[in-house]
Amino acid sequence: MNTPKTVIEMAKKYAARMVDLKFVDTFGTWQHFTVPVRELSEDSFSEGFGIDGSSIRGWKSIEASDMLVVPDPNTAFMDPFCAVPTLSLTCTVQETSTRELYNRDPRVIAQRAENFLEGSGFADTAYLGAEAEFFILDSVRYENKNHSAMFEIDSAEGIWNSAREEMPNLGYKVRHKEGYFPVAPTDSLQDIRTEMVLVLEELGLQVERHHREVATAGQTEIDFCFDTLLKSADKMMVFKYVVKNVALRHSKTATFMPKPMFADNGSGMHIHQSLWKKGKPLFAGSEYAGLSQMALHYMGGILKHARALCAFCSPSTNSYRRLVPGYEAPINLAYSANNRSAAIRIPTFSSNPKAKRIEYRPPDPSANPYLAYSALLMAGLDGVMNKIDPGEPMDKNIYELPPEELKNIPHVPSSLGDALNYLEQDHEFLLKGDVFSRDFLETYVRIKRKEDSTLRLRPHPIEYEMYYDV
Numbered sequence: 001m002n003t004p005k006t007v008i009e010m011a012k013k014y015a016a017r018m019v020d021l022k023f024v025d026t027f028g029t030w031q032h033f034t035v036p037v038r039e040l041s042e043d044s045f046s047e048g049f050g051i052d053g054s055s056i057r058g059w060k061s062i063e064a065s066d067m068l069v070v071p072d073p074n075t076a077f078m079d080p081f082c083a084v085p086t087l088s089l090t091c092t093v094q095e096t097s098t099r100e101l102y103n104r105d106p107r108v109i110a111q112r113a114e115n116f117l118e119g120s121g122f123a124d125t126a127y128l129g130a131e132a133e134f135f136i137l138d139s140v141r142y143e144n145k146n147h148s149a150m151f152e153i154d155s156a157e158g159i160w161n162s163a164r165e166e167m168p169n170l171g172y173k174v175r176h177k178e179g180y181f182p183v184a185p186t187d188s189l190q191d192i193r194t195e196m197v198l199v200l201e202e203l204g205l206q207v208e209r210h211h212r213e214v215a216t217a218g219q220t221e222i223d224f225c226f227d228t229l230l231k232s233a234d235k236m237m238v239f240k241y242v243v244k245n246v247a248l249r250h251s252k253t254a255t256f257m258p259k260p261m262f263a264d265n266g267s268g269m270h271i272h273q274s275l276w277k278k279g280k281p282l283f284a285g286s287e288y289a290g291l292s293q294m295a296l297h298y299m300g301g302i303l304k305h306a307r308a309l310c311a312f313c314s315p316s317t318n319s320y321r322r323l324v325p326g327y328e329a330p331i332n333l334a335y336s337a338n339n340r341s342a343a344i345r346i347p348t349f350s351s352n353p354k355a356k357r358i359e360y361r362p363p364d365p366s367a368n369p370y371l372a373y374s375a376l377l378m379a380g381l382d383g384v385m386n387k388i389d390p391g392e393p394m395d396k397n398i399y400e401l402p403p404e405e406l407k408n409i410p411h412v413p414s415s416l417g418d419a420l421n422y423l424e425q426d427h428e429f430l431l432k433g434d435v436f437s438r439d440f441l442e443t444y445v446r447i448k449r450k451e452d453s454t455l456r457l458r459p460h461p462i463e464y465e466m467y468y469d470v
Contacts, residue, residue: 014087020087049068068095092105110371130373139253157173179214195249213265257318258319275295281353283357289338295356299383301384307419309372331362332410335390347359
């Protein structure tokens with residue numbers, strides 16, 4: 001655990017000349033500003049730094065815009081991408097007038113979710129670990145005008161380049177859905193992924209593995225170890241930052257967009273979860289797949305609220321290009337041991353009670369981790385508190401079920417608009433303990449509906465192909 005004093009010592013040890021102060025906006029993007037290192041003192045960790053909150057989407061109005069960002073000493077690291085030695089700190093946001101934590105700061109919501117868990121008496125720690133897939137591309141182009149629209153991504157690995165003149169073209173292109181796990185030279189990104197891993201480890205993330213993923217065109221996964229809810233969300237922000245900047249070093253671009261291309265697998269973010277109390281795991285037991293009754297109820301809560309959870313776990317219009325049949329996307333709301341076609345999978349790699357957990361598979365990496373993790377915890381706790389039965393497990397391959405059986409399994413929403421509708425109908429579980437506020441939820445839904453409308457109101461290029469000659 002760092003203290004303000006140890007962070008100041010760290011800055012001196014590494015001869016930091018600047019301090020980069022980062023905070024996360026409503027939608028999961030890191031914002032930042034930078035001050036000379038002389039501006040950082042031990043008092044800074046309680047007094048904070050002033051910002052204009054009206055410039056952050058979904059935050060303050062211009063007539064009451066002053067806010068404070070207060071650095072968390074436990075988030076300190078030396079930024080590996082700055083030319084000048086720069087200390088990085090992630091901050092929590094406060095109101096200037098009352099010094100209260102700002103209820104629209106996602107990091108505050110995560111802190112309140114942890115506090116609510118501890119106060120519930122059921123557990124004192126939630127461990128979460130997310131597997132965020134992404135694409136490493138050679139280029140991306142896109143444009144949207146009133147009279148035209150286009151996008152184009154490219155990758156040396158893309159199967160569409162099998163006939164391109166590359167002087168010479170040596171082949172080794174990855175066919176659709178065949179990217180898991182060929183070795184080099186078909187896998188051309190080994191060294192870039194390794195560099196990402198080494199940078200992540202330098203910054204304190206313990207990486208478990210890296211590998212190529214299923215889709216053509218550079219789909220990739222790097223898995224790092226679980227942590228407590230807030231720390232895991234903090235680490236996901238660092239993870240995305242490192243991935244994008246290492247890719248940039250190699251004149252490539254990395255995207256966590258869930259579905260950047262048609263007719264191949266999209267990128268998910270499977271979230272592993274477990275509850276502990278006084279250092280003991282609570283999800284191991286003698287029920288189905290070695291789970292405890294608490295774990296079953298926790299799953300019951302998630303399955304009950306799954307459609308509303310999509311508003312946070314699959315929060316982009318593009319998320320619902322991925323949540324369709326045929327691309328390993330877990331659209332059906334069921335649970336099963338070792339069955340990757342179910343929305344909730346119970347991993348069976350280990351018999352160690354400490355490894356017993358559930359894996360929720362619908363989310364994708366466009367999610368704000370602070371909001372997604374907090375919402376999942378609140379849904380699971382609602383299941384524990386109300387002893388919600390998750391129903392019978394689904395041990396068949398859901399993708400191969402006949403229609404008469406499949407129709408009885410509930411499924412995720414088919415659009416962002418539908419997910420927001422479900423959230424408006426089902427959100428009381430999020431308000432417990434003032435973890436989420438009505439003010440935040442109303443603001444979030446309002447802004448997300450604008451995103452949904454932006455897509456719905458715009459003609460799509462494929463519509464010209466289908467309808468121009470009607």
